[in-house]
Amino acid sequence: MITPSEKHFLGLSRSGYHRIRYFEWGDPRAAATVVCVHGLTRNAHDFDRLAERLAPHYRVIAVDIVGRGGSAWLRDPADYSYAQYQMDMAALIARLDVDAVHWIGTSMGGFLGMLLAGQPGTPIRSLAVNDVGPFIPKAALQRIADYVGLDNRFSSLEAVERHLRKVHAPFGPLTDRDWYEMARNGHRRLPDGSYALAYDPAIVNNVKKNVADVDLWPVWECITCPVLTLRGAESDLLTADTAREMTLRGPGARLVEFPGIGHAPALMSGDQLDLVEDWLRQQA
Numbered sequence: 001m002i003t004p005s006e007k008h009f010l011g012l013s014r015s016g017y018h019r020i021r022y023f024e025w026g027d028p029r030a031a032a033t034v035v036c037v038h039g040l041t042r043n044a045h046d047f048d049r050l051a052e053r054l055a056p057h058y059r060v061i062a063v064d065i066v067g068r069g070g071s072a073w074l075r076d077p078a079d080y081s082y083a084q085y086q087m088d089m090a091a092l093i094a095r096l097d098v099d100a101v102h103w104i105g106t107s108m109g110g111f112l113g114m115l116l117a118g119q120p121g122t123p124i125r126s127l128a129v130n131d132v133g134p135f136i137p138k139a140a141l142q143r144i145a146d147y148v149g150l151d152n153r154f155s156s157l158e159a160v161e162r163h164l165r166k167v168h169a170p171f172g173p174l175t176d177r178d179w180y181e182m183a184r185n186g187h188r189r190l191p192d193g194s195y196a197l198a199y200d201p202a203i204v205n206n207v208k209k210n211v212a213d214v215d216l217w218p219v220w221e222c223i224t225c226p227v228l229t230l231r232g233a234e235s236d237l238l239t240a241d242t243a244r245e246m247t248l249r250g251p252g253a254r255l256v257e258f259p260g261i262g263h264a265p266a267l268m269s270g271d272q273l274d275l276v277e278d279w280l281r282q283q284a
Helices: 044-054 082-096 108-117 138-147 157-167 176-185 201-209 240-246 270-283
Strands: 005-013 016-025 033-037 059-063 101-106 124-130 187-189 195-197 227-232 254-258
Touching (some): 005 082, 016 082, 059 082, 082 108, 108 124, 124 270, 157 195, 176 187, 240 254
Parallel strands (some): 033 101, 101 124, 124 227
Antiparallel strands (some): 005 016
């Protein structure tokens, strides 16, 4: 097993600096750097399996977006926004001291990747978006807003795992080991000894205030790098119609769907890892 280096850098919001954690796998001198970014409530450990697979050939970075995992919580919850996340990721890429990166993003991480890839002079060389696209229906956002941000408390790690199995059931047929690792890496201990999820409940405040259809097609049309779109065939966040349209507009994405999975493929199974690895090899 390859052990990553745990590192940190400082981001800046309107309320001051905040510490952001990331993990670095592989040789820092590798010819290509891959940046992996998780979904709304998840963390960098979601990419442990993928990073270990890619590390012999790439420098792999998996980051905890501010307010998640081992990164700091923002002083002002109003700053949990894509504008802030873009600034933080620009700081991360500058910290890595590279001219270009390959971006792999699940849900929120993929949406953030689209925003960055659509900017003039972007350092995004290729983009893999996992179950997200330039149009997100209101109903899917409402479903997420209904369970994210609740101040859940749990009596044990086993109770955390039971909760994750329920709310993330659309991830698909994961193994017991998969669910255990998600619970182990996705909780925090509270002063009274109980357990909570490893994110600031306030990350959802802006989501709850703006539950509406999201239309990012103008940004999609500005993306020129190669794009891989992964979709759970049962996903309500990336609809089949939007996924197909992504293959016809803008960068003309390559689309791969996984049967029996909703939002979002966990990128833990061998077939999913093979697909991403093959995609990156084609971008070299």
